[in-house]
Amino acid sequence: MTDLLTHAEYQAIADSLDPPRSPFIDGKFQRGAGPMMPTTNPATGQEITQISTATTQDVDLAVAKAREAFDQGRWSKLDPAQRKDVLIRLCKLMTRNRRELAVMESVEAGKPILDCETIDIPEAIDCIKWHAEAADKIYDQTAPTGDGAIAMITREPVGVVAAVLPWNFPLLMLAWKIGPALAAGCSVIVKPAEQTSLTALRVAELAYEAGLPRGVFQVLPGDGPSVGEPLGRHMDVDMVTFTGSTDTGRMFLKYAADSNLKKVVLECGGKNPAVVFDDAENLDHVAEHVVNAAFWNGGQNCSAASRLIVHASVKDSLMDKITARLRDWKVGDPLDPTTHIGTLIDADHCAKVRSYLDNVGAGPFVAPQILHVAQDDPRARDEIFGPVLCVIEASSNDEAVQIANDTSYGLAASVFSGEGRAALRAARDIKAGTVTVNCYGEGSIATPFGGYKHSGFGGRDNGLHAHDQYTEIKTIWVDLNDPADGNNVG
Numbered sequence: 001m002t003d004l005l006t007h008a009e010y011q012a013i014a015d016s017l018d019p020p021r022s023p024f025i026d027g028k029f030q031r032g033a034g035p036m037m038p039t040t041n042p043a044t045g046q047e048i049t050q051i052s053t054a055t056t057q058d059v060d061l062a063v064a065k066a067r068e069a070f071d072q073g074r075w076s077k078l079d080p081a082q083r084k085d086v087l088i089r090l091c092k093l094m095t096r097n098r099r100e101l102a103v104m105e106s107v108e109a110g111k112p113i114l115d116c117e118t119i120d121i122p123e124a125i126d127c128i129k130w131h132a133e134a135a136d137k138i139y140d141q142t143a144p145t146g147d148g149a150i151a152m153i154t155r156e157p158v159g160v161v162a163a164v165l166p167w168n169f170p171l172l173m174l175a176w177k178i179g180p181a182l183a184a185g186c187s188v189i190v191k192p193a194e195q196t197s198l199t200a201l202r203v204a205e206l207a208y209e210a211g212l213p214r215g216v217f218q219v220l221p222g223d224g225p226s227v228g229e230p231l232g233r234h235m236d237v238d239m240v241t242f243t244g245s246t247d248t249g250r251m252f253l254k255y256a257a258d259s260n261l262k263k264v265v266l267e268c269g270g271k272n273p274a275v276v277f278d279d280a281e282n283l284d285h286v287a288e289h290v291v292n293a294a295f296w297n298g299g300q301n302c303s304a305a306s307r308l309i310v311h312a313s314v315k316d317s318l319m320d321k322i323t324a325r326l327r328d329w330k331v332g333d334p335l336d337p338t339t340h341i342g343t344l345i346d347a348d349h350c351a352k353v354r355s356y357l358d359n360v361g362a363g364p365f366v367a368p369q370i371l372h373v374a375q376d377d378p379r380a381r382d383e384i385f386g387p388v389l390c391v392i393e394a395s396s397n398d399e400a401v402q403i404a405n406d407t408s409y410g411l412a413a414s415v416f417s418g419e420g421r422a423a424l425r426a427a428r429d430i431k432a433g434t435v436t437v438n439c440y441g442e443g444s445i446a447t448p449f450g451g452y453k454h455s456g457f458g459g460r461d462n463g464l465h466a467h468d469q470y471t472e473i474k475t476i477w478v479d480l481n482d483p484a485d486g487n488n489v490g
């Protein structure tokens, strides 16, 4: 259990932060060629610092350094056990600096310090550790052949990977990408979201201190068109891994098609259903999970349960319990450890969320909203990405599943039922990458995460499936016949 500090103590750490201010390229902070970019505390509107941003010129430099490191084998050709040791050292340094990272994340993203301390930072560390530990335990294969050959199926690191990140879980998404990519031996260039650059830059510095060779992990702050697009179009980037909106994800497919057919993995949005059947057991338990699912991180979560699809027979009772639970959810100063919901990320995002709501005041704080809507209402279809739960009534369990699938997205879903077979049938029938039964969650670091339909493309984060996406598969076929014996095949 994390030992939390007081609000005043967190504020004191925030006041004494000395944040990084430049791109991290080739093992050091260096000024980028782009303009200075303010990074702001969304809760106070105050500028935290100005960050020097990268441009195409810096992208070219970082890619060249990443390629050089990769080709020289400084990291890519190490014994995996050595890579493991360095990454474990990084985890130790992150643990030693976890308070600073938690406060940086809270003030820049408006996230509750409680979540940063108990979820974002520890899970980011655990993720890197999990992939580090796996690095020297993954075996290659041989394929069945005739007696005259041996066929090896080996994995090789993909090469230079660009990771383009969102602002909603800045450090955790960084860990989901760099953990498996670095464990596999790739060189990684991270482009953080423009709202949240600080923890990525700080972790790059810690990684270098832990012993990662220069050029292997670099961070380029800046906006999408100035940094994300040149990475996506670069002829010497072998892979892009992206988390963010479906619209921007599509652009990476186009960049790849227009350039070098680089590998693209997309983890995009969701409009995720929590489906409650008429036989759901213990509605208090259901209410607890639905409230967490919808409102954790202020609903700024790709797997948030933003649609509650509930059988008419249990709807009123469940809604009473949800409303009662929400009274305990405090919206307020992210640095107050009793806060459950901090701010939305920025003014543009506040305007987007408010455009779906009536009579919700100004400012960065939005209290949880419950909307009773029809299945085809835009609020039940669009990814609002705020603390907004759309409730849709179903007249049967089958109809509830049909409504759950009536979306262009397919990232996550939950089913609540007291009848095991019905729940399993629904879990099988719902088109989503993760379906949880009688609970809400994203699985664990050991389970793959990603989406069907417009929610994803090309692979999965987490688990050994994530490791797979950062490797190329190679076949090495060796003829064992003695040429002196004639023209044998296979």
Ligand SMILES: NC(=O)C1=CN([C@@H]2O[C@H](COP(=O)(O)OP(=O)(O)OC[C@H]3O[C@@H](n4cnc5c(N)ncnc54)[C@H](O)[C@@H]3O)[C@@H](O)[C@H]2O)C=CC1
Binding pocket: 164, 165, 166, 167, 168, 191, 192, 193, 194, 222, 223, 224, 225, 227, 228, 229, 232, 243, 244, 245, 246, 248, 249, 251, 267, 268, 269, 270, 301, 302, 349, 352, 383, 384, 385
């Ligand atoms: N995990 C998820 O599924 C997330 C979904 N979103 C959704 O996206 C909506 C918009 O949020 P944004 O921050 O604008 O998401 P976005 O998808 O535009 O941004 C994500 C990343 O892509 C980069 N990017 C933006 N435009 C780019 C371009 N043209 N080329 C290359 N890179 C580019 C951004 O700088 C950022 O690093 C949110 O309201 C939410 O609905 C946002 C963040 C995370």
Ligand code: BAL
Binding pocket: 166, 168, 169, 173, 243, 244, 300, 301, 302, 303, 442
């Ligand atoms: N929930 C993890 C992925 C995301 O929301 O960006």
